[in-house]
Amino acid sequence: MSAAGGPRARVWDLLVAAAARRGSPTVSPQDVCRACVDDLAVAGVALVGVSPRGRQLLAATDDGTRAVEEWHQATGRGPAVDATEGRTVVVEAARTEPDAAFAVAAARAGVGALAAVPVRVGTTVVGVLTLVRGTPGPFAEDTLAAAAAYADAAGAVLLDGPEHGDGAAPAALEAGEDTGVADPDQAVVLQAVGMVAAQLGVDVDEARRRMGAYAGERGTTLGEVARAVVTRRLRMGPGSGR
Numbered sequence: 001m002s003a004a005g006g007p008r009a010r011v012w013d014l015l016v017a018a019a020a021r022r023g024s025p026t027v028s029p030q031d032v033c034r035a036c037v038d039d040l041a042v043a044g045v046a047l048v049g050v051s052p053r054g055r056q057l058l059a060a061t062d063d064g065t066r067a068v069e070e071w072h073q074a075t076g077r078g079p080a081v082d083a084t085e086g087r088t089v090v091v092e093a094a095r096t097e098p099d100a101a102f103a104v105a106a107a108r109a110g111v112g113a114l115a116a117v118p119v120r121v122g123t124t125v126v127g128v129l130t131l132v133r134g135t136p137g138p139f140a141e142d143t144l145a146a147a148a149a150y151a152d153a154a155g156a157v158l159l160d161g162p163e164h165g166d167g168a169a170p171a172a173l174e175a176g177e178d179t180g181v182a183d184p185d186q187a188v189v190l191q192a193v194g195m196v197a198a199q200l201g202v203d204v205d206e207a208r209r210r211m212g213a214y215a216g217e218r219g220t221t222l223g224e225v226a227r228a229v230v231t232r233r234l235r236m237g238p239g240s241g242r
Contacts, residue, residue, distance in 0.1 A: 007149040012190075012204040014039055015153055016197045025198045025237070027157050027191075029059035036131070036150045037061045040143050043110075046130045047119070048072075049158055050084050058127070058158075064109040065132050071105040078102050083116035083128045088144065090115045093136035112136040115144060117151040119158060126158050156191035159230070192226035199237030210236065 018031040033045040044065030049056045055073050060066035072080045078099065079089040091097060091114045094106035106114070112135040119127035129151045131139070139147075189208075197207035208222075214236065215225045228234035 009204045011149045011153050012194045019198055027194050032154045033059045033061045042131045043134045044132045049127045067109040068111055080116040080128050080130050083118045084125050086118050088117045092138050115139050117147050119151045119154045121155045189226040192229035195229055196236050
């Protein structure tokens with residue numbers, strides 16, 4: 001799973017390719033789930049957004065995974081709820097869990113094992129990425145490491161929040177306000193790099209290089225260029241002159 005720029009760069013390459021197959025310049029929650037399930041050869045993947053207003057299922061690759069996430073949402077408990085505390089929760093045999101209700105829900109959905117990975121923006125948990133398998137047993141360490149890289153990317157995708165499904169930038173970013181998240185510029189740059197890579201048809205390392213060159217030519221910072229990209233004030237691609 002090695003690639004120039006490390007696992008995060010490799011994951012962004014896969015996400016950008018998934019978005020491109022839909023004909024979109026931006027990565028969606030469904031792209032995250034689809035790329036993750038294809039890459040890691042698991043039975044299903046779901047992405048849930050978490051906010052003070054509650055949980056919202058943003059994408060799922062299959063009916064079984066969706067059913068389990070809907071159970072989490074309806075009951076307010078279970079491994080994918082526990083993951084919002086900031087730790088990865090792995091259930092190796094879902095059907096024999098001490099929580100009898102979850103075991104029944106897992107059996108009905110055909111889920112044998114589950115891994116719930118917190119999705120963060122800075123230090124704040126903004127969602128959960130859940131991987132399921134049809135058979136019980138442990139998840140390989142490299143699978144969990146890759147899942148963590150997908151969760152990191154999902155944090156950038158969810159930076160706008162579930163309420164911004166139309167791709168509009170959040171007001172806090174537009175106004176440059178403090179979002180209360182540690183080092184928010186890092187997440188903004190991560191999302192912008194993925195967007196620019198899709199717009200230019202290049203890998204993420206080249207996209208970051210071009211954003212840096214653009215910033216240097218105009219005497220601004222990479223963070224400011226990233227904000228302009230994410231808020232749709234700047235597009236770097238064919239017909240843009242950049």
